[in-house]
Amino acid sequence: xxxxxxxxxxxxxxxxxxxxxxxxxxxxxxxxxxxxxxxxxxxxxxxxxxxxxxxxxxxxxxxxxxxxxxxxxxxxxxxxxxxxxxxxxxxxxxxxxxxxxxxxxxxxxxxxxxxxxxxxxxxxxxxxxxxxxxxxxxxxxxxxxxxxxx
Amino acid sequence: xxxxxxxxxxxxxxxxxxxxxxxxxxxxxxxxxxxxxxxxxxxxxxxxxxxxxxxxxxxxxxxxxxxxxxxxxxxxxxxxxxxxxxxxxxxxxxxxxxxxxxxxxxxxxxxxxxxxxxxxxxxxxxxxxxxxxxxxxxxxxxxxxxxxxxxxxxxxxxxxxxxxxxxxxxxxxxxxxxxxxxxxxxxxxxxxxxxxxxxxxxxxxxxxxxxxxxxxxxxxxxxxxxxxxxxxxxxxxxxxxxxxxxxxxxxxxxxxxxxxxxxxxxxxxxxxxxxxxxxxxxxxxxxxx
Numbered sequence: 001x002x003x004x005x006x007x008x009x010x011x012x013x014x015x016x017x018x019x020x021x022x023x024x025x026x027x028x029x030x031x032x033x034x035x036x037x038x039x040x041x042x043x044x045x046x047x048x049x050x051x052x053x054x055x056x057x058x059x060x061x062x063x064x065x066x067x068x069x070x071x072x073x074x075x076x077x078x079x080x081x082x083x084x085x086x087x088x089x090x091x092x093x094x095x096x097x098x099x100x101x102x103x104x105x106x107x108x109x110x111x112x113x114x115x116x117x118x119x120x121x122x123x124x125x126x127x128x129x130x131x132x133x134x135x136x137x138x139x140x141x142x143x144x145x146x147x148x149x150x
Numbered sequence: 151x152x153x154x155x156x157x158x159x160x161x162x163x164x165x166x167x168x169x170x171x172x173x174x175x176x177x178x179x180x181x182x183x184x185x186x187x188x189x190x191x192x193x194x195x196x197x198x199x200x201x202x203x204x205x206x207x208x209x210x211x212x213x214x215x216x217x218x219x220x221x222x223x224x225x226x227x228x229x230x231x232x233x234x235x236x237x238x239x240x241x242x243x244x245x246x247x248x249x250x251x252x253x254x255x256x257x258x259x260x261x262x263x264x265x266x267x268x269x270x271x272x273x274x275x276x277x278x279x280x281x282x283x284x285x286x287x288x289x290x291x292x293x294x295x296x297x298x299x300x301x302x303x304x305x306x307x308x309x310x311x312x313x314x315x316x317x318x319x320x321x322x323x324x325x326x327x328x329x330x331x332x333x334x335x336x337x338x339x340x341x342x343x344x345x346x347x348x349x350x351x352x353x354x355x356x357x358x359x360x361x362x363x364x365x366x367x368x369x370x371x372x373x374x375x376x377x378x379x380x381x382x383x384x385x386x387x388x389x390x391x392x393x394x395x396x397x398x399x400x401x402x403x404x405x406x407x408x409x410x411x412x413x414x415x416x417x418x419x420x421x422x423x424x425x426x427x428x429x430x431x432x433x434x435x436x437x438x439x
Binding site: 007009010011012013014027028029039040041042043044065066067069071076078080 | 191192194195196198199202205206293296297355356357358359360364365368369372375376379380
């Protein structure tokens with residue numbers, strides 16, 4: 001399958017730099033698969049699952065918000081945070097979810113509520129993706145399970 | 151002529167200073183190593199986001215979009231500058247050169263957003279308008295803090311509270327080459343970003359999903375966050391490098407001073423012995439007579 005260069009960058013690390021056959025992530029109107037020869041374009045990236053196929057193997061990662069840019073033979077994804085599924089810190093995500101849920105029920109300011117909802121979505125996304133690793137032997141289910149939170 | 155005791159006291163105090171400066175040097179060396187690692191992790195993102203935005207902007211063409219709005223006809227432009235200094239001194243010329251650079255580039259009466267205690271202490275008495283005190287310490291900057299600053303700047307820009315947003319920080323070219331630098335973040339400007347000397351832009355025309363306006367609403371806050379965070383990390387690494395160099399030369403100076411004082415001390419000791427001997431000899435001679 002035709003390959004293109006893909007980089008996934010966060011302020012804290014370079015998650016991936018190398019060739020890829022296909023990259024699937026969540027954008028403003030649902031999942032999007034980028035293949036080689038995609039037209040140059042720029043789009044937002046939403047919190048969700050990112051799948052990257054390279055050398056016949058599919059890797060999964062949890063990503064938060066950012067943007068992606070496609071140009072000739074190249075895809076760059078810039079997000080605030082990204083981890084491979086096996087790296088996800090489950091206890092941390094769980095406590096983040098608890099904190100965010102607590103704030104959601106106590107905050108009154110609009111922007112704080114928005115921030116808490118975002119935090120909760122990030123944590124849920126991480127937990128869902130981490131859970132799909134544990135049950136990795138059922139791929140069909142894991143994909144369904146790890147699909148992005150609304 | 152100083153007595154032996156005076157010299158001994160001075161040597162003691164120089165020795166104590168030497169202990170302090172060499173301890174500080176060791177600390178900042180360790181911190182610098184850590185900061186460099188973080189800088190290495192951040193730099194690819196920082197550079198790539200800048201590059202990407204530069205390319206994307208050129209093709210957006212800046213056709214009256216709100217993020218490109220230069221508001222040229224507006225009188226009383228509100229120029230806001232984020233100035234990143236250190237919380238502490240004893241870092242050689244680090245704070246001083248940054249403050250001087252900031253004064254050169256920020257017209258009197260413009261708005262400053264200050265990070266770092268040294269800058270705050272200095273500018274609070276000057277002819278500038280200070281806006282929003284972020285309780286952010288410039289050591290160990292976090293991405294969360296950068297997002298907060300970026301969100302503030304973006305909302306102020308959109309609401310018209312500020313018309314320009316710039317950031318001044320110290321860029322670390324190498325451990326010994328630290329230079330203050332200014333990046334203009336808002337409004338997005340096709341001309342400054344694609345300045346001559348930059349590599350020529352490839353002929354790519356991007357399509358924007360879902361549409362230009364809502365894409366830029368996502369893009370710009372991320373861009374600001376990334377650049378502000380990058381600037382914070384750079385500034386922290388520069389501060390440590392500056393402090394390390396300053397403390398290194400302070401330790402060297404203290405060493406030299408100790409050497410010199412040792413010589414003076416020896417001379418004073420010899421002089422004392424000589425005068426004692428001559429007194430004894432003179433005394434003995436007086437007895438003989």
